[in-house]
Amino acid sequence: MIDWLDQAGVGAGPITQVVTLTGGTQNVLVKFTRDGHDYVLRRPPTNKRRNSDEAMRREARVLAALTGSTVPHPQLRASEEDESRFGDACFVMDAIDGFTATEEVPAHIVASREAQRRMGFDAVDALLGIQGIDPHTVGLPVRDHWIDSQVDRWASLYASHATHVGWSTDQLEGVDHVAEWLRSNTPETSRTGLVHGDFHFGNILFSRENGGLTAVIDWELASVGDPLLDLGHFLASYPVSNDPRTTGTAEPLTELPSRGELISRYIAHTGRNKTDVTWFRILACFRLAIIIEGSHARAIAGLVSAKTGERLHKAASYLMEQAVSLVLAEQTAGTVAQPITASTLPKGSHT
Template identity: 40%
Template sequence: MPSAVVQPEWLDVRLVDVAAVQRWGVAAGLPDAPIEDVRRIGGGTQNVVLRLAWGDRDLVLRRPPEHLRTSSNTALRREMRVLAALAGSDVPHPSLVAGCDDEAVLGGAVFYLMEAVDGSNPGDSLSALYRGSSMARHAAALDTAAALARLAAVDHEAVGLGGLGRPDGFLARQVPRWLDLLASYGQPSGAGLPHIDALAEWLTAHMPTGSRPGIVHGDYHLNNVLLDDESPRVAAIVDWEMCTIGDPLLDLGWLLVTWPGGGGNPVTGDAIATLGGLPGPDELIAHYAARSDRDLSAIGWYTVLAGLKLAIVIEGTHVRALAGKADLTTGRRLHDAAVDLLDRAAAIAGV
């Protein structure tokens, strides 16, 4: 029998049953040791992320949101697969410890355990290294582009991710796919987003040709990286639930359209942006280009697509908030951010 565990009073057993997690873990080969110091940590608005001590190991548990959607478990399974595939690569990422594909363990949700990564989240709080040095902030910010170039260089076929997505026609599918998602939200939420039709027309008319497939993180921005607290670099890229195989330049566009300093409602990186010293978009592009053989001549197009896509994705939280399935304050904040993203995209496209 595994060691006895105590369910934290604040943690709903229907969300994460700690005893059930321990029983599964011991059966999966983890040590028969107490699970202690369980605490919730930031992990975006979509998933439940817990940090815990499993014996002498510092781990993180990640499961889908409380209100499961049809794609929730599929997304977590994708994360497990990607993290396992990246083991041994030069892409900074949390190491996968074990994944639970059995939905019965947590009442319908799959989940996984990964090694905890200590570091600063640029959107939340920063260590003394970054608070005290604009040079460190600048260097670490540039490394977000370098880390992305390393991800784009991974041979997805060689690491076993050949079937993760459908790279053929990836760019052509983007606009219809995200417009369909927006339409599925219904009224009145979608009606409050500007520039949608004009951006869709511009993107369709200016789509690049001949893109080379690779791993796409799908949600790459400052709030989804952890910066090393000892040296100015990216310690880990996190939140892989939107990962696929497609055109990796969409990730660079995503980083650019969410980059602090674009005016309006801040999208990401509040903590580091407040202190300043960040490189501008042109410097990020040059830093990426120096480490990649990809053609960046159409990077404006990818940035516009990223703005449209991310705006529609985060508007989904607003929709769920209006339905009582997410925090209303968070939903309204993300709606404002979606409007700002679309304004930025329209300015780049000139529509």
């Protein structure tokens, strides 16, 4: 691999300070130093999924396309698409200093209302930057009728988990009910742009000094679709202080902006409406629950640790419960497309 790094211009001389990074559940991350600069090698897990190598190739292409954009991201330094060379497709990127709030939060950030509010609003601003990327520059396929295919696509993935011995489709409650509501209430129009695909606090690096966003990481699920899906994901996983089932941050962050404030900030810059936001919140819960439940199925089959599988199953169950709750609220109240602004929301509310 040293010859490959040399050819790609990734430093020179010996490789030192090699450390395997923790915190991820899917891929291998190895931090190393070369020629006084810190890098990270990213490659698939030991027990690869069917699309693991393609996910690496896709992520490398997206990082390359983000070069020069306003979206904070790790700079791609080298990529190897042919898995025959090292056994996997892989890439090297710059190491970015910062903390992920799911793993640690510095004490002075926990004590600072200003820093916490900056974390929430910076995340939304990053979403605004992502949705502004021209999808044609990313090199990802653009699917016709993307929004119409979403529910069937993820419902099909859920059913496919049954190929893992010991797992059955009754593991998550409400899947069929949520799928039926989503199909019946699909927005008539949608927009096309870059979608991160897994946007939450665990995939954001924040400054240890002031809580500002330093990088959006983990782009392996990136695709071209409606950018509202990313907002839906962020809202679905957003920590709520009075709900013990949410495990969004390593330390309680009671001064984060409310979900309502985040929605207002996003809509004020994009012109989307509340009805569409709600639909995509429910789709995000549905989609993410199904993806996460795949790791539970793999754990039952002995391909992932039982501890990891159980933890992710609880997360998937919570997401599906959240989707069901939102659907029931919509069925009770009815839906009317309307703009939403900060002035229409209760101060400090978590919605």
